[in-house]
Amino acid sequence: MKMFNMQTYQNLINEHSPVTPENLFVLIGKIQDTFGYMPTEAVHDLAAKTGVAEARIYGALTSYKDFKLRMEDKG
């Protein structure tokens, strides 16, 4: 797991470009797997790119067991 940084995030976006509603679910999954959580900045950016409402993305993020909104404590 990496710390969130804009560069890594941009690379992921580029790999999945163009970002559309059709590949949004795959992409948020990749972001979760890369950083271990879903950063607010990313949700904001993806909503703007796809036209999908932020609320809907959060709706999905908060319902699946595997998505986290915060970095987990290492304990």
Added chain:
Amino acid sequence: MKERKVLTRRVGKYEPLDLKAYEASGGLEGLRRALVLKPEEVIEQIKLSGLTGRGGAAFPTGLKWGSAAQEKETPKYFICNADEGELGTFKDKVLLDGAPWAVLEGIVIGAYAIGAQLAYIYVKGEYEETVKLWEKLAAEAQKARLLGTDVLDSEFSLQLQVVKGRGLYIAGEEFALISSLETRRAMSRLKPPYPSQRGLFGKPTVVNNVETIANVPVILAKGAEEYRKLGTKDDPGTRLFSLSGDVKEAGVYEVELGSGTLRELIDEFGKGTTGGRHIKAVQPGGGTSALLAGNSLDCRLTTEAIRKAGSSIGTAGVIVYEQGKSAVGIVRGLMDFYGLESCGRCAPCRIGVVRMKEIVERLSHGKGTTEDLEQLRRIGKACVVASTCGMGQAFPLPVLSALELFPGDFEAAIAKVSV
């Protein structure tokens, strides 16, 4: 009773990603044949083959494809449902890992038949290695021109998205899966309209189970008539049975439909029960199928025969429970799982599943009452008739059947309190 390896014939024979070995064993023949046919001729072959869905609902595949193909709306989507979440079911993994090219070939044929240019494979998140293998496979397929523009020099183009599931059981239900791909909560929807009419993003969509799709290249390569020589008249083909529970040799066994009985399957492949006791009950079609008592296992392995015996062939996930287990414990195990998995779309399931879980829990702690049993029956029946999707309609079945077949176990669980 013998195994009849049709879909699993390549599993373990060579490196799963080896496309050359796949072709050498007759792979891609079906796709090549399909691409020279018109899409409607491909659908006709599938209709003639009598193939039905292997994910539990057994809907005729040809009809589903035909319905999506007829819709005027575009784009269309083809989805391979590899979110194998049903309890006691693990047969799709065998195909995904052991014969992935065959599944891919089926996806390409299906997409061609309905006119989809984007296909998805939605893989259960817990199958992490499988997801990785499929990501690799999709890249290789691009290179080999099985995906991308002009598949195998035809004028047909197709992209494939490999999607990792995110840990929700209900996402395996077709409409919930579609919602998931739309980046929504995985929730079922009322039908009609069916996904083939208005599915992903409101467009015509076909959702097929992995095993269903793996049958497609076989049908195209052999021809529907030849394929129908497998199995019975009403139930052509083979099925992959996932055998688990109290058996010595759990595993996935592919047999011709109708070629033996449920008892033979358990005795000959499972090699008897773990504790050497008699069989108390069996769920023949995954965790949401009704229990069959140990003395009614002599039904043939066909949809009809298992239905007549009182259950359903469902996902063909055969779970065996031996004597000495209480039916209360059995349903407790099941309800502990399903109790947390309702999507909340419809009230009967959302409320019913939790109430039933609580009652079963109470019973298993010796704190139940006679009214609880009546309550279980009432809620269970309400869920079966009033729920929107397959989950709500089916999860009460093991509980209801247990109450009917083993009332003594429930009474004993209640009696414990009064003593």
